[in-house]
Amino acid sequence: MASSTGIIGKCRVFMYAASSDHPNSLPIPLVAKMYAIIIVVESRKFSPPTTFPLHQRNAMPRKAHTNGTLRKPHPWGAPPWTVDFRPAPRALPDHVDFAIVGAGFSGLSAAAWLRRFAPGRSVLVLESASLGNGASGRTGGMALSETAAGNLPGLGDVLAGYKKILRAFRIDSRLTLPGVWELGRSAPATKGSGPAGKHSPISWSDSGELKVFRRVPGGTVDPGKVLAGLARAAENAGTRIAEHAEVRALDFSNPPRLHVRRNHRGRMHQKEIRAEQVLLATNAFSLELSGLRAAAVPKLTFALATAPLSTAQLKTIGLSSRRPFYTVDLPYLWGRLLESNGVIFGAGLVPPYVGRPSRFPIGNRSIKNAVRDLRRYDVRRGESAARLRWLEDRVRHLHPALASVRITHRWGGPILLTKKMRPIFQHHPRSKQVIVLAGYNGHGVALSVYLGQWAAQALLARRPLPRW
Numbered sequence: 001m002a003s004s005t006g007i008i009g010k011c012r013v014f015m016y017a018a019s020s021d022h023p024n025s026l027p028i029p030l031v032a033k034m035y036a037i038i039i040v041v042e043s044r045k046f047s048p049p050t051t052f053p054l055h056q057r058n059a060m061p062r063k064a065h066t067n068g069t070l071r072k073p074h075p076w077g078a079p080p081w082t083v084d085f086r087p088a089p090r091a092l093p094d095h096v097d098f099a100i101v102g103a104g105f106s107g108l109s110a111a112a113w114l115r116r117f118a119p120g121r122s123v124l125v126l127e128s129a130s131l132g133n134g135a136s137g138r139t140g141g142m143a144l145s146e147t148a149a150g151n152l153p154g155l156g157d158v159l160a161g162y163k164k165i166l167r168a169f170r171i172d173s174r175l176t177l178p179g180v181w182e183l184g185r186s187a188p189a190t191k192g193s194g195p196a197g198k199h200s201p202i203s204w205s206d207s208g209e210l211k212v213f214r215r216v217p218g219g220t221v222d223p224g225k226v227l228a229g230l231a232r233a234a235e236n237a238g239t240r241i242a243e244h245a246e247v248r249a250l251d252f253s254n255p256p257r258l259h260v261r262r263n264h265r266g267r268m269h270q271k272e273i274r275a276e277q278v279l280l281a282t283n284a285f286s287l288e289l290s291g292l293r294a295a296a297v298p299k300l301t302f303a304l305a306t307a308p309l310s311t312a313q314l315k316t317i318g319l320s321s322r323r324p325f326y327t328v329d330l331p332y333l334w335g336r337l338l339e340s341n342g343v344i345f346g347a348g349l350v351p352p353y354v355g356r357p358s359r360f361p362i363g364n365r366s367i368k369n370a371v372r373d374l375r376r377y378d379v380r381r382g383e384s385a386a387r388l389r390w391l392e393d394r395v396r397h398l399h400p401a402l403a404s405v406r407i408t409h410r411w412g413g414p415i416l417l418t419k420k421m422r423p424i425f426q427h428h429p430r431s432k433q434v435i436v437l438a439g440y441n442g443h444g445v446a447l448s449v450y451l452g453q454w455a456a457q458a459l460l461a462r463r464p465l466p467r468w
């Protein structure tokens with residue numbers, strides 16, 4: 001069985017899912033079933049209210065001041081990361097050699113590498129919002145090895161490649177790779193996995209006792225710094241990056257034509273751009289464009305950050321080694337420390353899956369599970385607020401030292417789930433001049449940057465696409 005990791009989950013051991021009769025009793029050896037199970041467990045156990053109480057709302061600023069102007073808060077809340085780079089505003093060209101759609105880790109890495117490999121060719125990145133507005137600016141920033149489906153043929157060493165890329169572009173990413181702890185409940189999930197938890201520094205209460213049972217390669221970065229660093233490297237090398245430039249449609253002609261709507265200084269402009277080749281790095285958005293509507297499922301997932309903990313508190317809860325962690329069984333939980341000594345915890349998905357786990361996430365999808373626009377969710381309301389409340393409640397019950405901790409950030413971000421949890425890295429079914437790179441299943445911090453480099457090589461016909 002393939003192993004699976006990511007912010008959603010991991011199954012190097014058997015996973016145990018909840019049925020209505022026997023919570024935590026069914027061994028589920030299939031990775032793809034996991035997502036549905038998470039939702040089943042979560043939604044049966046808790047029926048949270050649909051809005052935040054006032055004190056929690058106050059923790060989420062309703063208005064942000066930027067350069068003297070009032071900006072509406074993002075409906076997905078604010079992560080603790082800052083992207084201290086804005087691309088220079090420039091006119092859009094009529095024609096480019098390479099157009100990259102999406103300025104997340106994948107797109108920016110590809111853009112930076114394209115100009116490094118082929119300095120004479122023109123590269124344009126089109127981003128519908130601003131840098132970091134997708135998953136990359138809202139991520140947890142755990143750098144994990146392999147893919148969510150484990151190792152794949154020809155993948156290579158993701159973490160070593162990631163480290164090399166960050167070094168090549170001189171990005172002060174705050175990458176540390178002390179290893180990642182895999183946590184499991186004392187029973188039955190860690191059964192058969194050796195002396196599980198015997199000397200565990202962590203002992204948390206979360207549907208059983210959560211303990212460390214092994215360490216795997218990985219660590220953390222500051223994703224805001226990685227995004228800014230990649231964008232800066234790309235722009236310094238001559239890439240044009242256009243924010244607020246949404247690709248509304250793509251003609252699969254030769255060359256492909258992108259129909260772009262750009263909000264430039266408050267005015268909407270339409271523009272048609274011809275590109276010899278296109279990379280669609282749009283992740284959980286624009287599934288019509290990438291042709292992934294039937295092949296992948298977008299979800300919103302959640303995280304919160306606590307105020308800085310004291311050294312004594314970190315020691316008491318078992319995090320003084322500063323290692324990030326995730327659970328290998330359910331309900332899923334992941335987390336990491338911030339440089340400030342605050343702790344990020346994450347879990348939960350909306351929209352929830354409705355139906356039989358075995359059908360999840362792809363195929364025979366009912367109307368209820370049809371792809372929905374994630375932009376309609378607001379972390380202060382409805383299902384998303386409920387997920388965040390549920391997460392906060394869990395965090396407060398993990399350990400007495402966390403019972404009254406202040407929460408400084410609550411936010412959500414998009415992830416794209418795929419068949420067998422494998423990333424999608426292929427030609428668009430309608431054009432050999434268009435490559436699609438997406439679908440990391442919540443396991444894309446290191447992988448997206450790593451595969452971004454590969455995408456640049458593939459666009460330059462220097463490396464074939466993988467056969468995953």
Ligand SMILES: Cc1cc2nc3c(=O)[nH]c(=O)nc-3n(C[C@H](O)[C@H](O)[C@H](O)COP(=O)(O)OP(=O)(O)OC[C@H]3O[C@@H](n4cnc5c(N)ncnc54)[C@H](O)[C@@H]3O)c2cc1C
Nearest residue numbers: 102104105106128134135136139140142247413443444445
């Ligand atoms: C809360 C959260 C926590 C996570 N934690 C981890 C973790 O700890 N470790 C890990 O490995 N992974 C984690 N992930 C997953 C990881 O962050 C993602 O896999 C990775 O950031 C994906 O990068 P990307 O560039 O492919 O996508 P994105 O960063 O989503 O970028 C896609 C971009 O495309 C733009 N776009 C979309 N459509 C268009 C269009 N039509 N025109 C122009 N632009 C468009 C979007 O605005 C967006 O900026 C997490 C994800 C979330 C949401």
